[in-house]
Each structure stands twice: as C-alpha cells, then as structure tokens.
Amino acid sequence: MTELLTSAQMRAIELAEIDSGVVTGLQLMERAGRGAVAAALARWPELATGAHRAMILCGPGNNGGDGFVIARRLKDRGWDIDVFLFGDAEKLPPDAKINHDLWTEQGTVTPLDHDAMRACGKPDLFVDAVFGTGLTRPLPDALADALDAEVMRKWRGSHKIRRLAIDCPSGLNLDTGMLPQPDKDEDEDALFVPKMNCADLTVAFHSLKLGHKIGMGPAVCGTVEVVDIGLTGEDATERSMIGLPPDRERVRLIDPIFVQKPLPTRFWPGSCVAKEVGGHKYDFGHVMVLSGGPGRGGAGRMAARTALRAGAGLVTLLCPPDALQENACHLNAVMLRPCADADAFRQIADDRVTALCLGPGMGVGPGTRAFVRAALAHSGGDRAWRETAIVLDADALISFEENPATLFADTHARTVLTPHEGEFARLFPDLSQAERGDLSKVDAVRIAADRAGCIVLLKGVDTVIAQPGGGASVHSATGPRSVPWLATAGAGDVLAGLIAGLAAMPTSPDLFCVVEAAVWLHCEAALQFGPGLIAEDLPDMLPKVFSTLAT
C-alpha cells in the first residue's frame, strides 16, 4: 500500500527532516531535479544520448527551483536549454534563488511570455516546473494559455514534444485532484472551455500525493513516477500496512504495494480470501441477500452469487413470496426463501447469519426502510464471533433520501454504505460533487462516514472508502488498472455481494480492510476478463482471480 499525502503532510515531512539537520532544503532540491532528469531519460531513452533541446518553465516557488536544477543538469549533458520564469527572480525562496543564480552562470532566464516561447526552437522535452504543492489559486490566464494542452498540440505539430511535469502539471491541486479555473462572468459561461495542462510523465517526490490519484489527476498527470529524495526520518515511512486498520490522517492507495515495493498478493489481498482448512459450511459464514419482487430479482441474484463465489459458506436469497418461482428458476447453489416483510425477516435471520446485503433491486419505499431497520438491528447473539456485517446499496440508500438521519441513527461500525455519486448526493446533499467545492472527494467521504457512523464507500474511477475517525483509502481504476468496461449495469450489485461474502467469513480481517480488498478484487476481475464484460461475468471470474493470489 502506498500513502497518498496532502501537500501539508509532504511539507511537514520535509520540514521535520530539514529541522533535524539530516538534510538541507538545497540538497533535497538537487536530488529532486536530478531524480526528475533520471526519470525522464529512463522514460525516453532516445534522449539519454546526444544533445537535445529542452524548454523549462519555472515558477516563483521551490517547484521553480527544481526547474533550475534540471536546466543545469541537462546543460551539463550538452543540451540547448530555454528557461522561462513566471515571477520575480528577486523574490524566489532562498533555495530556488540559489539554483536560479547557479543557472544564470550557464544560461539566460527570460520572463515567461507566450510569444517568446513560441519564437524558440521546438523542444524535445518540455518541463513544467511552475507550481507543485504550493498552488493556492487558479492559474493566471496567460499561464493557463501557455500550458494548455490544446495550444501545445497545435504548436508541436509533427514535432515530438515530451511533456514532463515536476510534482504535477501546474494548475492541478494536489489535495483535491481538481483544476481550479478562474471565475468567469456569467455571460461568458456558455463559451467557457476549461484549460487543461497535461503531462506525459509526472515526477513526484518521496510519495504520491492525493491529487495524483483522485479527480482529474490521473487524466492530466500521465504516468506518475515517484522519485526517492532520501527522506529517511521516522515520519517519512508508511504508517500503516495494508491489511491493518488505516491511519487516521494519511490516506492510502489500495494496491499490493508497501513502501513502494510490490507486496506478494498472498499477503494481500490473498489473506482476505483465504479459508482455513476443514470446517463446516456454517464455519465460513452465512450471507443473506434481500431481493426485489417479480421481474426485479436479477440484481439480488448477482449479489448473492458473488457472495457465494467470494467464499461464504452459505448464501440465502430472501424474496417476496410472489417472486419465489422466478428466483427458483435461476438459482441452484444459492438457497432461496420467501420473506414477505420485516417481521418475517426477523424470524428467518437467525444468529448464524454473519452478513446481510440489502438494496439491489429491492425497490424504494417504506417496505425497504423497514427491512433496513430490521437488518441493522440484527444481532449475532451470544454465539457470534462478531456482529453481523450489513452492506447497504442502491434502493436501501435511496429509500432514506427524505430523511437520511433516520438511517444514520441505526447504522453502526459493522455497516457499509456503497453509494455511487448519485446515491451519495441523495444521502449527503451538502457533500455532493456539485456542492463540495474545494473539499476533496476524500474529505467529503470522511465527513459522510463520521455523520453516518459507519464505513462509506463512494464508487467511481477513483473509489474512496472512509470510516469514522478519518481512516480513508483510494482505489484508482486508472493507468494499468483502467477498466472502462466495468461501468456496466449491475457491477455495483456485484460489489455489494462481494463485500458481504468476504465479510461473512470468520477469517475475514477488520471490515475496512475487507471493503478495500473487495474493491481491488472487483476491479481485478474486470481487468482479467477484459472488454465485453457484463456484470454476470464478474462473480464467475473470481475463482481465476483467486488462483492468481497464491504467489
């Protein structure tokens, strides 16, 4: 697992190290600049030999300082370098000023100007070292124009310009993954086309930041390489290991990686799906999935099948009596029982039930609300090794749109809410995508988890999971884990069943860790299946995915 730091956390780590006297800011800047050059030459080996041309845009802070180091290092390799500065050289922070002055012994610095840039020879490497973690507001118009991907595309024509971003493409907020845009007059709104600064390669220092993995980050950063700049203090290592409860402050990326090294998948997520040898089916947990009426049972059936594939010893689908025949025609290994209402549910759900999944296809209304309340009150009784895990998705969430507080009064630490953005907006309107403003998706989900008193999983290409108290993680289905074909009807129902199935097993770890594993496995199943996937394929891919976790 990899930490996704905020800008403030990164600054605190650097400052602690500098204050301890182990390293100076100037040394870190030198390592950052050298590391960026090494990463670029490794990415584009054709630039590693011979002399080439670079254009380097430096900003008014330490990100600009990195740019001056890069200029010096490339010049030493015999390159032609054009350096532009956005800002006043006399006002650069001390380390950046030193590197500016070192550079001016070798070359010139031109004030950043669009026309002057275009008058230079087209570079082989374009380096964006204008803003990194210090961005505080939208890019000034002139700079946004100079960096805009569309303008760059026209300028480069057939010439290959490789775009290297230092820490991030300038304009990206590394805490939110958003690209703040300047306010526009209302009458300009219709014509307003946001500017995008995109890189082919982004070099981050010490650790990924949140903005690299959420929001627009993955789309504008290109490949992100993390360069080790030798921050060695205690605070600079990862605080929690995947499979353990999350750190309250630092967000982690859901991936089998620890301290930037691959983690054998038998440790994670393998440990979340492993069954102990031997045992009775009840020893592996009993999941109940509540489903909808006639013609609406597909979603519940997919969730139930997935829970069984995930490893639960038994899975029972409960359906309205008039849907019994339809379900019986589709189910074999999944057991089936009629269940007319919440009273009947209380009779049926005995203390051997270890996980409940409600929502997919259930329908919106008072009946579903009553089922949800009964489920949240379910107790495993004295014999329970721990309380029942409750997964609430889709209609189980929307049924509480009018008064979410009545849901949050009953949800508890063993509850997981799994909304997509639309469902999230109904339960947490003030935290919705449209309303959250400068709040990051991660912080919005953290607030939601505190409010609901349970785990909240907000689905998306960047899936965010948070639990009360601040623990949070991100799964990014981008780059090599990109699965656009997972945006298919029923995929969410499968995820709900997968969480329930994994959480039902007595060997399952902390519920937060189960949810993280489920999200990763869900994406992995889609990845291994490939394009053409429909939701029904997902549960049947799980055995293949599980077989790859042995190593």
Ligand SMILES: NC(=O)C1=CN([C@@H]2O[C@H](COP(=O)(O)OP(=O)(O)OC[C@H]3O[C@@H](n4cnc5c(N)ncnc54)[C@H](OP(=O)(O)O)[C@@H]3O)[C@@H](O)[C@H]2O)[C@@H](O)CC1
């Ligand atoms: N610290 C270290 O040891 C190391 C740091 N390293 C590097 O430093 C980077 C962080 O440096 P940083 O903190 O100086 O921030 P940075 O991104 O350069 O920008 C700050 C400047 O930009 C300005 N500004 C902001 N937004 C603006 C806007 N929209 N429009 C106009 N101006 C705007 C802002 O002005 P202000 O908001 O104060 O008015 C301030 O002047 C980090 O990303 C990494 O690359 C590495 O070398 C490793 C060692």
Ligand SMILES: [K+]
């Ligand atoms: K930058």
